[in-house]
Amino acid sequence: MLNLVDRSSKTVPLMGQASKTFDAVVVGAGFGGMYMAHLLRSKGFTVRGFERGSGVGGTWFWNRYPGCRCDVESMEYSYQFSDGLQQDWQWSERYSAQPEILAYAEHVAHRFEILGLFTFNTSVEGADFDDLSRLWTVRTAAGEAVQARYVIMATGCLSTANMPDIAGLDLFDGQLHHTGAWPAEGLDVSGLRVAVVGTGSSAIQSIPHIAAQAQHLTVFQRTPNYSIPAQNGPIDTTRVAEIKANYEEYRRRNKNQPAAFGADFPRNGDSVFDATPEERESRFEAHWGYGGFMFMGAFADLGLDPQANAYAAEFVRSKIRATVKDTATAELLCPDTIIGCKRLCADTGYFETYNRDNVTLVDISAHPIEKLTRSGLVVNKALYEFDAIIFATGFDAMTGSLLKMEIRGEGGLTLKDKWADGPKTYLGLMTAGFPNLFMMTGPGSPSVLANMITGVEQHADYICDLLTWSHKEGFSEIKAEPVAEQTWVEVVNMRSQATLYPRCNSWYLGANVPGKPRVFMPYLGFPDYVARLQEIRDARYEGFVFAAAGG
Ligand code: N01
Numbered sequence: 043m044l045n046l047v048d049r050s051s052k053t054v055p056l057m058g059q060a061s062k063t064f065d066a067v068v069v070g071a072g073f074g075g076m077y078m079a080h081l082l083r084s085k086g087f088t089v090r091g092f093e094r095g096s097g098v099g100g101t102w103f104w105n106r107y108p109g110c111r112c113d114v115e116s117m118e119y120s121y122q123f124s125d126g127l128q129q130d131w132q133w134s135e136r137y138s139a140q141p142e143i144l145a146y147a148e149h150v151a152h153r154f155e156i157l158g159l160f161t162f163n164t165s166v167e168g169a170d171f172d173d174l175s176r177l178w179t180v181r182t183a184a185g186e187a188v189q190a191r192y193v194i195m196a197t198g199c200l201s202t203a204n205m206p207d208i209a210g211l212d213l214f215d216g217q218l219h220h221t222g223a224w225p226a227e228g229l230d231v232s233g234l235r236v237a238v239v240g241t242g243s244s245a246i247q248s249i250p251h252i253a254a255q256a257q258h259l260t261v262f263q264r265t266p267n268y269s270i271p272a273q274n275g276p277i278d279t280t281r282v283a284e285i286k287a288n289y290e291e292y293r294r295r296n297k298n299q300p301a302a303f304g305a306d307f308p309r310n311g312d313s314v315f316d317a318t319p320e321e322r323e324s325r326f327e328a329h330w331g332y333g334g335f336m337f338m339g340a341f342a343d344l345g346l347d348p349q350a351n352a353y354a355a356e357f358v359r360s361k362i363r364a365t366v367k368d369t370a371t372a373e374l375l376c377p378d379t380i381i382g383c384k385r386l387c388a389d390t391g392y393f394e395t396y397n398r399d400n401v402t403l404v405d406i407s408a409h410p411i412e413k414l415t416r417s418g419l420v421v422n423k424a425l426y427e428f429d430a431i432i433f434a435t436g437f438d439a440m441t442g443s444l445l446k447m448e449i450r451g452e453g454g455l456t457l458k459d460k461w462a463d464g465p466k467t468y469l470g471l472m473t474a475g476f477p478n479l480f481m482m483t484g485p486g487s488p489s490v491l492a493n494m495i496t497g498v499e500q501h502a503d504y505i506c507d508l509l510t511w512s513h514k515e516g517f518s519e520i521k522a523e524p525v526a527e528q529t530w531v532e533v534v535n536m537r538s539q540a541t542l543y544p545r546c547n548s549w550y551l552g553a554n555v556p557g558k559p560r561v562f563m564p565y566l567g568f569p570d571y572v573a574r575l576q577e578i579r580d581a582r583y584e585g586f587v588f589a590a591a592g593g
Pocket of ligand 1: 110111112113114200206207221239240241242243244245247262263264265385406410411434435436437490549554
């Protein structure tokens with residue numbers, strides 16, 4: 043027990059309940075929160091966790107839509123903190139489906155006795171920093187208030203569903219769902235007329251499955267998307283044995299990749315402009331064959347140079363045209379934007395689905411959905427009738443879950459006010475004015491542009507080391523230094539400007555949510571990020587400000 047908190051006088055009643063005091067409160071029991079809580083406890087911190095769902099798994103708890111699977115290979119999308127765990131667990135497919143990932147999360151929770159650290163079915167509504175006691179009070183929707191020295195927000199980057207504000211949502215008599223909050227009991231659409239709104243990753247994964255079951259599926263597309271076949275299949279057991287024989291080395295190689303995965307596939311260093319047309323096509327074809335994200339590793343300049351990118355985009359369009367039999371539908375499905383600017387999708391049979399007789403594509407790029415009625419939805423004055431409407435319209439990414447809570451820092455400053463013009467963080471870990479409040483994979487960290495499990499482990503390890511070091515040095519308070527934060531914001535921005543990422547309306551920029559400030563949120567380049575954090579740590583955590591209890 044580190045006994046970081048002076049518990050003598052901290053019983054501030056709130057909503058009729060006596061407060062309880064912990065070293066740390068962890069919000070969220072996804073992969074980040076689970077490991078964070080486990081790690082803190084192992085270092086002697088007292089921990090209390092809250093999770094709004096009834097179980098662990100975070101994004102994999104909520105996204106149960108048919109076809110949901112990870113776009114990062116199973117052998118990489120897993121924890122590495124326990125060799126016993128990574129040796130014991132057997133994945134069945136190259137890319138794991140949601141039920142298997144959720145089962146893995148539940149296994150981890152049992153194996154490391156994490157469940158007891160969390161209170162489930164409990165949303166955190168807010169957290170207030172007390173300027174005098176220097177403690178946080180975390181408030182739940184159930185009316186509980188707990189006090190803690192440290193609060194760690196492990197609330198996920200893609201956890202707040204983006205439901206478009208369309209008139210009549212409450213009028214529709216049929217079933218209405220969002221892919222990011224799929225009914226736990228599943229959804230049988232046999233014999234139903236179904237609409238899917240959106241053509242991002244969630245839609246692209248679910249559409250083939252919904253089409254196979256529904257009487258008729260109508261897809262409402264605002265912007266077509268690039269998708270590369272995942273080339274999923276049963277896991278290669280020989281490769282698994284090779285990886286497990288030296289898992290540490292495999293993890294090390296992956297951590298040296300820009301997005302912390304994909305080390306076994308070529309990421310070529312040459313320019314597309316140096317290749318002959320035949321070499322170019324054959325390289326694209328090979329990378330198409332590797333599947334999913336590996337496609338963009340065909341040449342070094344695809345994410346940097348618009349002209350280089352155009353070659354890759356045209357290659358994918360040619361694949362769409364070769365797959366979709368109806369020419370008009372194929373043309374509607376062909377994106378004309380920068381490939382990889384919005385998050386690339388990986389699919390199994392997506393474009394082929396449009397060859398089915400029971401699937402219709404409706405282009406709503408010029409005519410948005412006007413409204414929902416009791417029986418369906420209206421586009422361009424035409425009523426389309428459905429039994430079920432599924433919104434695959436994405437998330438208020440990266441900041442949505444943090445800003446949904448009322449978080450008040452020093453002097454009553456709210457996070458909402460502080461981030462009114464976009465998120466500002468130091469290292470994606472802290473924001474100035476909010477002492478002892480940490481974010482896991484927050485804006486300004488590699489987060490969504492890296493293997494998420496590798497990212498959350500790196501953050502948990504760093505936060506835990508920082509708290510332990512600070513305590514050993516006799517400090518009880520850690521803050522982000524405003525100048526260091528401003529410099530970091532500029533670094534994150536500069537890194538994105540060197541790429542094609544800012545050139546489209548992606549959720550990385552917040553462009554998918556009306557009124558959200560446009561700021562490119564992820565830090566590009568996992569290895570550079572880890573190296574910079576190491577330098578900061580070696581420099582006695584420069585950019586952080588430490589204080590001892592009492593001033
Ligand atoms: O959401 P999205 P997603 N009317 O924002 C459309 C992760 N993920 O849930 O492009 C009509 O990508 C919108 O149109 P437009 C992954 O990081 C991971 O699919 O804005 N349409 C778009 O087509 C991913 O990137 C995995 O014009 C509207 C779609 O809805 C992220 O989650 C699997 C609309 C939203 O696409 C989000 O993916 C799935 C409106 N009012 C997801 N509003 C795996 O790794 C939005 N759209 C497995």
